[in-house]
Amino acid sequence: MPLFAIVAYDKTDDEAPARRRAARTAHFKRMTNAVKRKLIHFAGSMIADDGTMKCSIVICDFPERAQLDQWISExxxxxxxAWDRIEVAPLFSAVENGEITQSWLKLMEAHISNS
Structure with missing residues (x-):
């Protein structure tokens, strides 16, 4: 399955942190289920200098983009x-589990031979 990167930026209005807190339990339950189904490889938040959540980052593995879009909509x-703008893009993985991937090595080999 293809990897995708999701970067979901939090809204910045005064009520945004309260909305995030209100949905946190449902969000964690849903993410836990997705992890158990092997759909999520990484998830975390970028923290702003003032300690507030800036955005969420998820690396996931969905069979196709339409399924991912449906999952995001729910x-x-x-x-x-709580989230404002969401960026989604296919992800090319160069390093996994502390190891350079074979796909990256093949890409670099092709690049070097074409140089």
Whole structure:
């Protein structure tokens, strides 16, 4: 399955942290289920200098983009308005588990031979 990167930026209005807190339990339950199904490889938050959540980052593995888009649309942080802008893109993995991937080595080999 292809890897995708999700970067979901939090809204910055005064009520945004409360909306995030209100949806947190449902979000964690949903993410735990996705981890058990091997859909999520990494998830975390970028923290702003003032200690607030800036955005969420998820590396996931969905069979196709339409399924991922549906999954995002049902995300509690989307449904309650905690997230503002969401970027999604296919991800090429160069390093996994502390090891350079074979795909990256093949890409570099092709690049070097074409130079």
């Amino acid at each position: 995300e509690p942080y989307v449904m309650n308005g």
